[in-house]
Amino acid sequence: MEELQVHNWFGNIVSSPYVVVQPESVQDIIAILKDTSKHPSPVRAVGSNHSMTSCGVAEHGTLVDMRKMNRILEIRPDAVTTEAGALYIDVAQELQKHNLELYVNLELGNLSMGSAACCGTKDASMPGEYGQVCSYASVIKMVTPSGELLEITEEQPELLRVARSSYGLFGIIYEVTFKVKPLEAMSVYHKVYSLDEFDKQLPALKAQGDSIMMYLNPFLETILVEFRHYHETKNPQSPTSWQWKFRNFLWSTLAPFYGYCVTKYVPIAAIRDFLFSTFERLIFLGAVLLVRGNNTLATAQQIRYPAVATKSKYTFSIWASPEEHYISNLRAYFKFCRDYYRVTGYRSNMISVGYRITQDNSSLFSYSSDGPVMTFDPVSTANPGWEGFLIAYNELCSRLGGVPLLNQSDLLTPAQVEKAYGERIATFERYRKHFDPTGRLLNDYFRKLLVVAESALDVSA
Ligand SMILES: Cc1cc2nc3c(=O)[nH]c(=O)nc-3n(C[C@H](O)[C@H](O)[C@H](O)COP(=O)(O)OP(=O)(O)OC[C@H]3O[C@@H](n4cnc5c(N)ncnc54)[C@H](O)[C@@H]3O)c2cc1C
Numbered sequence: 463m464e465e466l467q468v469h470n471w472f473g474n475i476v477s478s479p480y481v482v483v484q485p486e487s488v489q490d491i492i493a494i495l496k497d498t499s500k501h502p503s504p505v506r507a508v509g510s511n512h513s514m515t516s517c518g519v520a521e522h523g524t525l526v527d528m529r530k531m532n533r534i535l536e537i538r539p540d541a542v543t544t545e546a547g548a549l550y551i552d553v554a555q556e557l558q559k560h561n562l563e564l565y566v567n568l569e570l571g572n573l574s575m576g577s578a579a580c581c582g583t584k585d586a587s588m589p590g591e592y593g594q595v596c597s598y599a600s601v602i603k604m605v606t607p608s609g610e611l612l613e614i615t616e617e618q619p620e621l622l623r624v625a626r627s628s629y630g631l632f633g634i635i636y637e638v639t640f641k642v643k644p645l646e647a648m649s650v651y652h653k654v655y656s657l658d659e660f661d662k663q664l665p666a667l668k669a670q671g672d673s674i675m676m677y678l679n680p681f682l683e684t685i686l687v688e689f690r691h692y693h694e695t696k697n698p699q700s701p702t703s704w705q706w707k708f709r710n711f712l713w714s715t716l717a718p719f720y721g722y723c724v725t726k727y728v729p730i731a732a733i734r735d736f737l738f739s740t741f742e743r744l745i746f747l748g749a750v751l752l753v754r755g756n757n758t759l760a761t762a763q764q765i766r767y768p769a770v771a772t773k774s775k776y777t778f779s780i781w782a783s784p785e786e787h788y789i790s791n792l793r794a795y796f797k798f799c800r801d802y803y804r805v806t807g808y809r810s811n812m813i814s815v816g817y818r819i820t821q822d823n824s825s826l827f828s829y830s831s832d833g834p835v836m837t838f839d840p841v842s843t844a845n846p847g848w849e850g851f852l853i854a855y856n857e858l859c860s861r862l863g864g865v866p867l868l869n870q871s872d873l874l875t876p877a878q879v880e881k882a883y884g885e886r887i888a889t890f891e892r893y894r895k896h897f898d899p900t901g902r903l904l905n906d907y908f909r910k911l912l913v914v915a916e917s918a919l920d921v922s923a
Pocket residue numbers: 471472506507508509510511512513514517518519528546547568569570572573574575576577578580581582583584585629630631633634635636767776777869870
């Protein structure tokens with residue numbers, strides 16, 4: 463029999479499941495999980511397969527593609543219930559028709575609702591809100607490995623907290639409910655800072671209360687900050703969206719395509735560097751002059767990436783840094799990028815980004831459970847040398863006390879995961895073994911990263 467090959471959206475994570483199935487109902491999922499001969503382990507559900515790591519890989523096992531289960535089931539004034547394969551952007555656009563919106567309007571519109579409920583995500587926290595999507599999941603329904611239905615609600619807060627970090631290892635999620643709120647107008651504007659200015663201004667910028675997202679240039683030591691807040695006096699019924707269309711085009715199409723072309727067609731490093739710096743200065747200027755407005759909608763930030771990645775595709779990694787150490791860690795990151803370039807000749811061909819995310823203990827593997835965090839995330843079209851760079855970036859971030867995301871920070875070592883999450887891994891494993899004693903859903907990726915001494919698992923979950 464010919465071997466199947468599947469890959470994630472970016473194309474760098476390739477695997478060979480024994481079979482790929484597309485359930486259309488809960489009954490289909492139960493049948494898949496119960497039939498171990500037709501549907502061998504590991505069984506991994508995936509939504510849009512946009513993850514940067516092998517978290518959704520079902521090597522020689524069963525890949526459950528959830529995209530056919532994409533119905534929006536119910537919209538209430540404070541909540542939306544959907545099937546797990548529905549896309550975040552489709553849900554957001556439907557809610558908008560009801561004058562409602564989701565809480566975290568991250569850029570990736572292709573995020574599936576099932577993944578949103580049980581995986582790591584990030585967006586700059588809006589004033590008074592969290593920046594992790596799963597924190598707003600109020601009901602998660604799944605089929606456990608034994609084929610039983612399990613519904614987890616806010617009545618079981620600790621179980622819900624752990625399930626929000628379950629990465630499909632407790633069961634296949636078929637339905638989720640997320641909290642929603644009335645649609646609000648949103649202000650956005652950008653400013654450019656040198657690293658030293660940003661250092662001086664950061665306390666005041668935080669005090670002003672806007673969300674803070676950053677584009678970071680380690681080579682020019684400059685930072686473009688995107689500020690956002692909801693604007694109560696504006697009418698969200700007549701918003702402008704051209705600013706976000708422009709930004710989305712720059713970020714999701716032009717910047718990666720430019721990076722790809724410069725890398726491919728310009729062989730001389732000094733000319734490439736000049737082209738990157740010039741382009742990034744222009745992007746900063748364009749954002750300051752044009753990506754501003756008082757009556758935009760958060761939903762308009764979401765991007766529907768093409769189902770099949772084009773030459774404009776890009777990838778990235780992320781680690782969260784404790785906010786109190788951010789500036790010294792950012793200085794270390796900028797220096798690391800320059801030193802790494804000098805020593806190895808590698809620099810990423812896109813600008814880095816960063817987010818400020820509020821303290822949030824709503825999920826077990828939250829990267830901001832101890833306090834607010836800020837991030838510096840390299841982005842690239844994966845020009846040659848990217849993987850080696852990521853390994854060194856992981857070492858730097860781990861040394862600086864950072865926390866990675868298991869679906870978005872690639873090439874992690876078990877020691878780095880252990881250092882970041884400590885005893886939380888044993889807590890997770892106790893729950894996982896309770897729901898999945900035979901490891902039906904466990905793939906090699908998680909088997910290698912979530913390492914716990916047997917003695918730590920003695921206490922029942
Ligand atoms: C171009 C691009 C831009 C991005 N921008 C952002 C961003 O702005 N913010 C951000 O936070 N992330 C961003 N990401 C990362 C992305 O949000 C996460 O990797 C997310 O997990 C992808 O969602 P997905 O539906 O593709 O999940 P998948 O990759 O399909 O799955 C992720 C994990 O969830 C599990 N899973 C999925 N569905 C189910 C289910 N129904 N039941 C049980 N388990 C399930 C999978 O097994 C896997 O472990 C971006 C990624 C790309 C490629």
